[in-house]
Amino acid sequence: MSLYHETAEILSASSSTGGNLKTRIFGKKDLKSPQQQVYALALETCKWSTVLKEVIENSELLRHERKLTPVLALLLVHDFLLAKKGIALPASHGLRTTIERHKARLGSELTRVRLRRKAGSIEVLRQQINLDFLGEAAGYPRWVRVNALRTTLEAQLEGVFKDFTRVYTVKDVTASGSSGGKLLYVDEHIPNLLALSPGFEITKTEAYTSGAIILQDKASCFPAYLLDPRSEDGDVIDSCAAPGNKTTHLAAIVRSHGTEKEECVQKVYAFEKDRRRARTLEKMVGLADAKDMTRISFGQDFLKVDPDTPLFAHVGALLLDPSCSGSGIVGRDSMPTIHLPHVPGTFKKPTLDNSSRKRKREESGAAAEEGEGEGKNQQQPVLVDDDGQEVLVSSEEELRMRLEALSSFQLTLILHAFRFPAARKLTYSTCSVHAEENEQVVLKALRSGVARERGWRILRREHQVRGMREWPVRGSVEASNGDAEVADSCIRSYKGDGRGVMGFFVAGFVRDAQAGDENGDGPYVRDDDGRIVRDVMGMPTLKAGSEPQGSSSHYDGRASENKPSDGDGPDTGSDDVSGSSVDSSLSDSEQEEWDGFGD
Ligand SMILES: C[S@@+](CC[C@H](N)C(=O)[O-])C[C@H]1O[C@@H](n2cnc3c(N)ncnc32)[C@H](O)[C@@H]1O
Numbered sequence: 001m002s003l004y005h006e007t008a009e010i011l012s013a014s015s016s017t018g019g020n021l022k023t024r025i026f027g028k029k030d031l032k033s034p035q036q037q038v039y040a041l042a043l044e045t046c047k048w049s050t051v052l053k054e055v056i057e058n059s060e061l062l063r064h065e066r067k068l069t070p071v072l073a074l075l076l077v078h079d080f081l082l083a084k085k086g087i088a089l090p091a092s093h094g095l096r097t098t099i100e101r102h103k104a105r106l107g108s109e110l111t112r113v114r115l116r117r118k119a120g121s122i123e124v125l126r127q128q129i130n131l132d133f134l135g136e137a138a139g140y141p142r143w144v145r146v147n148a149l150r151t152t153l154e155a156q157l158e159g160v161f162k163d164f165t166r167v168y169t170v171k172d173v174t175a176s177g178s179s180g181g182k183l184l185y186v187d188e189h190i191p192n193l194l195a196l197s198p199g200f201e202i203t204k205t206e207a208y209t210s211g212a213i214i215l216q217d218k219a220s221c222f223p224a225y226l227l228d229p230r231s232e233d234g235d236v237i238d239s240c241a242a243p244g245n246k247t248t249h250l251a252a253i254v255r256s257h258g259t260e261k262e263e264c265v266q267k268v269y270a271f272e273k274d275r276r277r278a279r280t281l282e283k284m285v286g287l288a289d290a291k292d293m294t295r296i297s298f299g300q301d302f303l304k305v306d307p308d309t310p311l312f313a314h315v316g317a318l319l320l321d322p323s324c325s326g327s328g329i330v331g332r333d334s335m336p337t338i339h340l341p342h343v344p345g346t347f348k349k350p351t352l353d354n355s356s357r358k359r360k361r362e363e364s365g366a367a368a369e370e371g372e373g374e375g376k377n378q379q380q381p382v383l384v385d386d387d388g389q390e391v392l393v394s395s396e397e398e399l400r401m402r403l404e405a406l407s408s409f410q411l412t413l414i415l416h417a418f419r420f421p422a423a424r425k426l427t428y429s430t431c432s433v434h435a436e437e438n439e440q441v442v443l444k445a446l447r448s449g450v451a452r453e454r455g456w457r458i459l460r461r462e463h464q465v466r467g468m469r470e471w472p473v474r475g476s477v478e479a480s481n482g483d484a485e486v487a488d489s490c491i492r493s494y495k496g497d498g499r500g501v502m503g504f505f506v507a508g509f510v511r512d513a514q515a516g517d518e519n520g521d522g523p524y525v526r527d528d529d530g531r532i533v534r535d536v537m538g539m540p541t542l543k544a545g546s547e548p549q550g551s552s553s554h555y556d557g558r559a560s561e562n563k564p565s566d567g568d569g570p571d572t573g574s575d576d577v578s579g580s581s582v583d584s585s586l587s588d589s590e591q592e593e594w595d596g597f598g599d
Contacts, residue, residue: 007033041075043336054113146212148255148256219502227425235317236315247284248290251268317423328430490505
């Protein structure tokens with residue numbers, strides 16, 4: 001089956017059974033065409049379908065070509081008029097010739113639509129289309145994190161953003177939404193974060209494709225920034241890492257507190273239990289230039305990792321961003337709207353029940369569930385979690401059960417993280433607005449036996465990094481069972497409150513230095529000369545002849561005193577993530593105990 005037939009079939013699936021577009025495509029095992037290509041074609045065609053519907057109807061394509069269904073016509077005309085390489089079929093293919101014989105008419109109708117919309121060029125029309133398609137997201141800025149591993153804020157302000165006008169509130173940026181302006185706001189809370197006008201097509205810029213800038217909502221930057229891993233914290237774990245926004249943010253922060261790339265001995269261990277998503281994580285880590293300091297575990301369930309594994313003896317900080325209900329995410333529709341052209345000679349609105357779907361598709365095309373051949377997939381009562389998984393939730397009771405299952409997993413994850421012997425700080429975050437997944441989980445974690453036994457407590461507001469301390473939206477006192485201190489320590493954000501961010505929650509946990517860590521060096525113990533001689537597990541970490549480190553001008557005073565080192569010189573940055581390049585102080589047998597990294 002061709003790319004076009006396969007895509008048409010996906011767009012034609014009933015909205016109550018197919019799931020969202022990503023699930024329909026990436027969850028389909030028997031696709032012959034590349035999934036990414038099908039996804040791009042389907043999404044772009046939906047975006048352009050208001051324009052293409054007019055073009056097809058005014059050119060009377062479906063009157064002349066009776067075998068074409070409306071969906072197939074949209075897909076083919078989309079590629080014919082708008083794709084760089086035209087229709088992706090051989091020149092003699094029947095579907096291609098069916099469209100190409102109407103070349104002149106289709107072209108002139110597109111020009112007419114463009115002029116009616118007062119768009120001076122196809123590029124301007126494209127911007128209009130993208131803005132229309134943003135829907136709810138049009139009220140939000142485009143948040144861009146400047147990736148400090150590759151570049152600097154100043155370089156980007158002088159580079160890709162040099163034509164932008166600087167404004168001084170987020171509201172000013174979003175006010176420009178529908179005009180497609182080029183406005184920019186430098187965020188006051190998160191370093192290296194920018195808010196751009198929502199319609200700006202950032203993904204086409206070299207800065208984006210090279211990994212110099214990363215699209216990341218402001219709230220999604222809170223966890224790594226709040227964790228603030230410093231050199232004295234040793235290694236860092238990102239327990240639920242894909243697609244990798246927070247992993248690469250962690251790496252950038254570690255590096256910003258540390259020495260030059262070659263000298264950075266801290267590692268970020270990134271766990272991802274879903275192998276496919278781990279591949280995306282791997283790509284993102286590579287693109288962000290975080291490969292040398294990141295170790296990815298493909299398909300590894302973090303809950304199955306033994307915290308006492310020697311490889312993790314130096315882990316002082318953990319970031320926990322587990323799967324959640326995703327209820328804070330902006331603009332997560334079940335399916336994009338597709339506007340179908342009217343089929344000449346049909347008067348009755350077709351219906352698409354499961355039994356007649358195939359026949360109806362041939363007669364009238366995809367998702368034609370609303371009047372006049374104009375299809376808009378019904379909004380389903382679905383909960384789309386932040387892994388992109390869809391769960392149908394048709395009653396309050398089902399929602400309650402779903403939240404119960406999620407919060408139980410989230411709590412288990414925190415309690416597991418509490419057990420890492422050298423851990424002194426961790427953050428827990430969700431993009432959910434439900435108290436059950438947020439303050440309630442935090443309270444249960446604080447009351448747990450392991451928290452009491454190991455001295456874990458909430459990271460209070462006054463001890464948080466400046467930007468998080470100053471962020472005004474805090475946890476709910478009611479959801480914190482009346483505990484105002486816990487509520488004030490928790491950080492929240494709400495979509496639609498004018499601050500331009502998604503719904504989010506984050507809390508930090510800390511504990512004091514532990515046995516064997518009395519000098520405040522975190523997972524390390526130093527000799528009188530400041531050399532790291534053993535970690536808290538009592539394992540030797542300094543080899544004979546190694547020099548103490550920490551004199552680099554890139555360190556602030558505190559960090560330079562405490563910079564950890566395995567005493568083994570620069571890491572080679574090897575892509576071998578089996579663990580052997582990570583900690584040379586481990587014996588072979590100890591290294592063999594852990595084989596979760598690599599593939
Ligand atoms: C909310 S997403 C993480 C988003 C990511 N932190 C980021 O900012 O790009 C949750 C991820 O955790 C993964 N995950 C869920 N449970 C896990 C577990 N027990 N161990 C490792 N990964 C897990 C999911 O597959 C999913 O990719």
